[in-house]
Amino acid sequence: MRNFTKFFFIKHGQFVVHIEDISSNVETSKTLEDWVKKYSDILFRRAYFLTSNREVAEDIVQETFLAAVKAIEGFSWKSEPKTWLLGILSHKTADYFRQKFRNPEVGADDFFTTTGDWKGEQAPSSDWLSGTENLLDNVDFQKVLHQCLDDLPEIWRGAFLLKFLENKKGPVICQELGITQTNFWQILHRAKLQLRRCIEVYWFK
Amino acid sequence: MLSCKEATRLTEQKIFEGKLSRVKAWQLSMHLKMCDACKRYSQQSAMVEKAFRERLESTGDETVLHSEVELPGLSPEKKDAILKRLESHL
Numbered sequence: 001m002r003n004f005t006k007f008f009f010i011k012h013g014q015f016v017v018h019i020e021d022i023s024s025n026v027e028t029s030k031t032l033e034d035w036v037k038k039y040s041d042i043l044f045r046r047a048y049f050l051t052s053n054r055e056v057a058e059d060i061v062q063e064t065f066l067a068a069v070k071a072i073e074g075f076s077w078k079s080e081p082k083t084w085l086l087g088i089l090s091h092k093t094a095d096y097f098r099q100k101f102r103n104p105e106v107g108a109d110d111f112f113t114t115t116g117d118w119k120g121e122q123a124p125s126s127d128w129l130s131g132t133e134n135l136l137d138n139v140d141f142q143k144v145l146h147q148c149l150d151d152l153p154e155i156w157r158g159a160f161l162l163k164f165l166e167n168k169k170g171p172v173i174c175q176e177l178g179i180t181q182t183n184f185w186q187i188l189h190r191a192k193l194q195l196r197r198c199i200e201v202y203w204f205k
Numbered sequence: 206m207l208s209c210k211e212a213t214r215l216t217e218q219k220i221f222e223g224k225l226s227r228v229k230a231w232q233l234s235m236h237l238k239m240c241d242a243c244k245r246y247s248q249q250s251a252m253v254e255k256a257f258r259e260r261l262e263s264t265g266d267e268t269v270l271h272s273e274v275e276l277p278g279l280s281p282e283k284k285d286a287i288l289k290r291l292e293s294h295l
């Protein structure tokens with residue numbers, strides 16, 4: 001494992017980063033130890049928000065650090081370690097959701113009739129007067145968001161969250177999941193219908 | 206004329222991919238002009254999207270108080286376990 005010390009100096013008004021390889025395991029070990037102390041809570045919180053499962057979230061954090069050790073030579077010391085680690089964590093979480101997609105089930109349609117009309121009270125019938133702009137500092141509203149995400153079957157949750165984790169287009173996501181686009185849209189559609197309904201019932205009514 | 210089911214599915218496709226084909230975009234806008242429920246759905250679905258994205262981003266912000274919303278930190282035992290595993294990989 002290689003190691004780096006950094007020197008910054010200003011050249012033509014720009015920061016130039018000079019990296020010196022001092023090949024020392026002690027330094028890498030120290031850096032990673034610092035990172036585990038400093039960032040593992042944040043990484044865990046993100047993973048736990050995404051999965052609602054303590055054990056899964058712990059494993060994802062561990063996977064993230066193990067991947068970080070392997071990839072540390074590719075880390076640009078100009079960037080913030082937290083951002084870099086959160087990026088790795090996104091990919092690890094996406095991998096986890098992708099594994100779950102082997103046999104997706106969509107189930108019966110609770111929202112629409114066979115002709116595609118809204119089923120009675122499922123139709124959005126009232127405006128959300130307050131909007132959501134000022135709600136994100138509201139602890140009770142955050143609890144509702146968590147609760148509604150918890151209530152989603154894991155595959156639906158994955159379909160909804162994958163796009164936040166990696167910047168990929170629909171066709172690429174489907175190819176990786178091994179499902180058809182029609183199937184993916186069906187799952188995503190259901191996930192969003194349920195989330196909207198859940199937030200309305202628990203917050204706006 | 207699209208059904209409400211098709212219209213809401215297209216709404217999700219539009220949010221997800223950022224755009225629709227010209228024909229589909231036109232069909233959707235025609236439906237939304239005539240259907241209050243689906244119009245509301247499309248506004249509220251965008252709000253849901255935004256709320257979750259912002260909440261997700263805030264989990265990476267150490268200045269936000271997390272204990273109140275039951276988002277715990279990593280257990281000390283697991284931190285030690287990770288450090289041990291990292292050492293064996295060096």
Ligand SMILES: [Zn+2]
Nearest residue numbers: 209212240243
């Ligand atoms: Zn409609």
